[in-house]
Amino acid sequence: MSPSFLKLFAATSLVAASLTGAAPLDQLQERSAKNQTQPKNKVILDNDWGVAGFIPYLMALDAGWEVLGLVSDTANSWAEQCGLHALATLEVGNLSCIPVHKGADYPLLNTPELFQTWEMVHGKLAWEGAFAPENLTNEALGNDPTSGDPGRVSKAALYEGYPNTTYASKDAAWFMIQQVRKYPGQVSIYSAGALTNIALAIRMDPDFAKNAKELVIMGGYIDGNLLQVTGSIMQADWNSDINLMIDPEGTKIALTAPFPNITIAGNVANQVSVTQEYLDDIYKVKNPYSSLMHKYYGTIFPLWDETAAAIMLDPTIIKNTTSFYLDVDTAPSSPTYGNIHAYQEALKPVAQNLQKVNMVVSVDGNRLKKWVKRAVQYPKTCADL
Ligand SMILES: *[C@@H]1O[C@H](CO)[C@@H](O)[C@H](O)[C@H]1NC(C)=O
Numbered sequence: 001m002s003p004s005f006l007k008l009f010a011a012t013s014l015v016a017a018s019l020t021g022a023a024p025l026d027q028l029q030e031r032s033a034k035n036q037t038q039p040k041n042k043v044i045l046d047n048d049w050g051v052a053g054f055i056p057y058l059m060a061l062d063a064g065w066e067v068l069g070l071v072s073d074t075a076n077s078w079a080e081q082c083g084l085h086a087l088a089t090l091e092v093g094n095l096s097c098i099p100v101h102k103g104a105d106y107p108l109l110n111t112p113e114l115f116q117t118w119e120m121v122h123g124k125l126a127w128e129g130a131f132a133p134e135n136l137t138n139e140a141l142g143n144d145p146t147s148g149d150p151g152r153v154s155k156a157a158l159y160e161g162y163p164n165t166t167y168a169s170k171d172a173a174w175f176m177i178q179q180v181r182k183y184p185g186q187v188s189i190y191s192a193g194a195l196t197n198i199a200l201a202i203r204m205d206p207d208f209a210k211n212a213k214e215l216v217i218m219g220g221y222i223d224g225n226l227l228q229v230t231g232s233i234m235q236a237d238w239n240s241d242i243n244l245m246i247d248p249e250g251t252k253i254a255l256t257a258p259f260p261n262i263t264i265a266g267n268v269a270n271q272v273s274v275t276q277e278y279l280d281d282i283y284k285v286k287n288p289y290s291s292l293m294h295k296y297y298g299t300i301f302p303l304w305d306e307t308a309a310a311i312m313l314d315p316t317i318i319k320n321t322t323s324f325y326l327d328v329d330t331a332p333s334s335p336t337y338g339n340i341h342a343y344q345e346a347l348k349p350v351a352q353n354l355q356k357v358n359m360v361v362s363v364d365g366n367r368l369k370k371w372v373k374r375a376v377q378y379p380k381t382c383a384d385l
């Protein structure tokens with residue numbers, strides 16, 4: 001635990017203690033019988049899981065949160081393949097007590113064909129995720145499936161091993177609805193891939209968003225166009241928003257729903273980069289996760305999903321934040337189809353009910369790196385939970 005996390009914990013204990021003082025006697029007795037155990041923060045992590053994508057759940061466990069389950073979505077690859085990565089990476093660390101629920105194969109409207117047609121009109125994305133053209137040779141060489149049949153699996157891309165465990169269900173949206181009904185006001189929804197499953201849950205249960213605790217997403221880049229043209233293709237990749245653009249309509253439903261709190265980690269997710277020295281340092285402690293990270297995380301991408309996870313798990317890591325009313329461009333004729341648009345209070349649209357969201361501008365990068373290192377070097381297992 002970092003000192004500031006301890007501080008946060010102490011602060012929440014104080015609040016709880018003062019609440020306890022006001023509680024009726026029978027509740028007091030019940031609490032002391034349960035040895036004053038604080039209810040753990042609860043989270044469902046929805047992601048396009050990959051071979052080195054396990055760090056967000058290791059961070060949540062490190063922070064003492066209860067991970068109710070992992071959900072897979074279609075963004076970097078299809079939801080089936082991403083869910084198998086989730087099962088397999090849990091298994092290598094003895095974390096299979098955490099259930100995995102497979103999400104929807106397709107975005108609400110988008111398909112590889114529509115996406116590729118959009119690209120012909122508006123230009124290519126540097127990273128096309130699941131909608132890159134199908135290439136079976138590439139898959140056989142160890143890449144996750146793109147386009148074609150969403151149900152197919154590339155075993156060669158499951159470098160961490162093929163899972164011996166199976167999905168708890170293939171109804172991710174329903175799983176999320178059930179958990180939010182069971183723990184109203186307590187469940188954080190974390191999304192670091194496309195927002196399809198969350199949109200489905202919102203449409204299936206009109207109370208889902210308002211009864212969740214919050215929505216925290218990786219994505220929601222803003223004002224990145226200049227950066228897309230004044231650097232390398234990789235710089236354009238860093239400043240595009242595949243998570244949102246895979247499913248523009250699902251993104252709009254999710255980011256305009258009445259969650260009590262919505263936080264986006266877009267531009268800030270590029271703040272902390274990963275160097276070979278950092279990977280080598282983490283690998284000084286050997287375990288299945290430090291090995292996978294050392295071998296497959298790479299030094300090209302910043303701590304994207306990890307930044308969003310840290311913001312949710314310990315907001316004291318935030319150094320600067322701003323807020324605005326957020327809309328999502330859902331016009332397929334637009335070059336910013338699937339990107340966000342920000343409004344200030346005085347000028348926001350009146351014909352639609354947009355939500356005011358927090359956009360994190362910067363975080364304490366050193367704390368983030370230390371946290372990721374600790375979570376990977378000393379991962380919790382089911383025996384600790
Ligand atoms: C109560 O909590 C304390 C401190 O965490 C622990 O040492 C003790 O064993 C717990 N007692 C029971 C009955 O669980």
Ligand SMILES: *[C@@H]1O[C@H](CO)[C@@H](O)[C@H](O)[C@H]1NC(C)=O
Binds near residue numbers: 089
């Ligand atoms: C599943 O079991 C097989 C056989 O023991 C093993 O080779 C493989 O690595 C296991 N999968 C995972 C993800 O641990």
Ligand SMILES: *[C@@H]1O[C@H](CO)[C@@H](O)[C@H](O)[C@H]1NC(C)=O
Binds near residue numbers: 288
């Ligand atoms: C998982 O559990 C097995 C059996 O208890 C043990 O041999 C192995 O070291 C554990 N692996 C991890 C990463 O904790």
Ligand SMILES: *[C@@H]1O[C@H](CO)[C@@H](O)[C@H](O)[C@H]1NC(C)=O
Binds near residue numbers: 135137
């Ligand atoms: C498919 O992938 C292979 C292996 O990566 C590559 O050599 C080939 O150029 C790709 N084909 C197309 C049409 O991009």
Ligand SMILES: *[C@@H]1O[C@H](CO)[C@@H](O)[C@H](O)[C@H]1NC(C)=O
Binds near residue numbers: 214262311318358
């Ligand atoms: C909303 O979430 C952000 C980020 O986790 C946090 O900083 C903020 O305090 C939260 N706001 C409320 C009202 O809970």
Ligand SMILES: *[C@@H]1O[C@H](CO)[C@@H](O)[C@H](O)[C@H]1NC(C)=O
Binds near residue numbers: 321322
């Ligand atoms: C915080 O972010 C806002 C918006 O980008 C910026 O105007 C302001 O200067 C930042 N403040 C600090 C202390 O970095």
